[in-house]
Amino acid sequence: MKLETQRLILREYVPEDWEAVHVYGSVPEFSQYEMWGPNTLEDTKSFIAETITQSQATPQYQFNFAVHLKSEDYLIGGCGIRRVTQESNIANLGWAINPKYQGKGFATEAAKASIDFGFNELNLALIYATCDTRNIASYKVMDKLGMKRVGHMIGDRKIDGVILDSYRYEILSSQ
Numbered sequence: 129m130k131l132e133t134q135r136l137i138l139r140e141y142v143p144e145d146w147e148a149v150h151v152y153g154s155v156p157e158f159s160q161y162e163m164w165g166p167n168t169l170e171d172t173k174s175f176i177a178e179t180i181t182q183s184q185a186t187p188q189y190q191f192n193f194a195v196h197l198k199s200e201d202y203l204i205g206g207c208g209i210r211r212v213t214q215e216s217n218i219a220n221l222g223w224a225i226n227p228k229y230q231g232k233g234f235a236t237e238a239a240k241a242s243i244d245f246g247f248n249e250l251n252l253a254l255i256y257a258t259c260d261t262r263n264i265a266s267y268k269v270m271d272k273l274g275m276k277r278v279g280h281m282i283g284d285r286k287i288d289g290v291i292l293d294s295y296r297y298e299i300l301s302s303q
């Protein structure tokens with residue numbers, strides 16, 4: 129499975145991707161709003177192994193794309209669209225971009241391709257994303273994608289023992 133945009137190729141992970149993923153996955157600030165990280169080398173390799181396992185399900189229902197920058201032939205992040213269950217017509221969307229490449233619209237470009245794939249190829253009815261309410265960059269991406277904020281979930285996440293809130297955004301196939 130492979131998607132292509134003007135600047136990016138979205139493809140399945142391969143084991144050799146650990147090095148480029150670890151460049152950002154191991155940085156503490158990178159995962160400050162996430163319930164994972166900072167990654168040890170083992171964490172990064174397990175993450176990639178898990179995505180490869182998910183890509184082998186028949187039929188495949190969870191798609192975790194490595195985001196590859198064409199101009200540099202380099203993995204700059206990840207974007208995932210994952211059905212809630214194998215039969216579900218609802219999927220969760222998520223993204224991560226190496227800090228060196230942030231602020232250039234890459235998350236939005238990768239997510240837009242994933243949304244189009246979700247509605248056109250997977251026939252999804254609804255795609256949602258959540259983020260820590262402090263994660264402005266992430267909900268800006270959701271805004272730019274035309275997703276609508278539908279929920280402010282109090283105490284939805286716990287990071288380092290602290291209970292925090294999340295936003296939930298959604299987009300419908302008819303939008």
Ligand SMILES: CC(C)(COP(=O)(O)OP(=O)(O)OC[C@H]1O[C@@H](n2cnc3c(N)ncnc32)[C@H](O)[C@@H]1OP(=O)(O)O)[C@@H](O)C(=O)NCCC(=O)NCCS
Binds near residue numbers: 230
């Ligand atoms: C969230 C993330 C993927 C965004 O990637 P990106 O490629 O920089 O995203 P884009 O460039 O498409 O859009 C980001 C937008 O947020 C804006 N932004 C970023 N930080 C901001 C801040 N602190 N305040 C206001 N706006 C901010 C950018 O200016 C940009 O908006 P613009 O296009 O209107 O200028 C990236 O920050 C990241 O990987 N963060 C760490 C992992 C993470 O938190 N993932 C999301 C989990 S829910």
